[in-house]
Amino acid sequence: MTPRRPASPLAALTGRLIVSCQAPPGDPMRDTGTLVRLARSAQAGGAAAVRVNEPEVVAATVAAVDLPVIGLWKDGDTGVYITPTVRHALALVDAGAAIVAADATARPRPDGSTFADLVAAVHAGGGLVMADVATADEGREAAAQGADLVSTTLSGYAPGSPRQTPPDLELVAALARSVEVPVVAEGRIATPEQAAAALAAGATSVVVGTAITAPTALTRLFAAGLTP
Numbered sequence: 001m002t003p004r005r006p007a008s009p010l011a012a013l014t015g016r017l018i019v020s021c022q023a024p025p026g027d028p029m030r031d032t033g034t035l036v037r038l039a040r041s042a043q044a045g046g047a048a049a050v051r052v053n054e055p056e057v058v059a060a061t062v063a064a065v066d067l068p069v070i071g072l073w074k075d076g077d078t079g080v081y082i083t084p085t086v087r088h089a090l091a092l093v094d095a096g097a098a099i100v101a102a103d104a105t106a107r108p109r110p111d112g113s114t115f116a117d118l119v120a121a122v123h124a125g126g127g128l129v130m131a132d133v134a135t136a137d138e139g140r141e142a143a144a145q146g147a148d149l150v151s152t153t154l155s156g157y158a159p160g161s162p163r164q165t166p167p168d169l170e171l172v173a174a175l176a177r178s179v180e181v182p183v184v185a186e187g188r189i190a191t192p193e194q195a196a197a198a199l200a201a202g203a204t205s206v207v208v209g210t211a212i213t214a215p216t217a218l219t220r221l222f223a224a225g226l227t228p
């Protein structure tokens, strides 16, 4: 089946919520059918797009929802692990991702490629690229290398960024001042108020994952809250 890919997904994201429908390795929710149901629930609840891990899940989600699908492919959990190579990126394009999210930090990529190589490959395949960054410098560099949007995804998880519980709204604001492309606020956004604050700080769109789609992590939070 030819993947459905909306002509211009970016306009539909302005001022809107993107729901990340993922589950970590070993989690009971890590099952393609279950993740697709999460994406359908996100659509029913008013999400403008979904963010989905791995080509198989991307393809199943593209077939099941009428929203732009942002695809990523996590491989490993240290260094550059979000869509680390051009091969990973192209597999996501083939699966029908309208937008490919990829690590755009300054760290070396395992295939020796540059972020610009990945952007060129995805663009040649008809997709757009979301640059996952941890710092404003990385966001500026990613935009210069052709990223179509820049997301704060890796702040708190990659070198040069603050380890903190709240979302990094300072980075949202710094990116909004310094890049022309849309800025996405992502990472540890836990309440509707924080989501609104991210837009007020200059984000074009807001990604929420754990607070919506991760019952194991949420249960753990509540359980810990009852522990004296």
Ligand SMILES: CC(=O)N[C@H](C=O)[C@@H](O)[C@H](O)[C@H](O)COP(=O)(O)O
Pocket (backbone or CB within 6 Å): 020, 022, 072, 153, 154, 157, 186, 187, 188, 189, 207, 208, 209, 210, 211
């Ligand atoms: C750092 C990293 O690998 N972030 C991943 C990127 O896709 C996901 O694990 C996050 O759930 C996603 O960014 C949404 O963030 P939050 O779940 O905090 O709302």
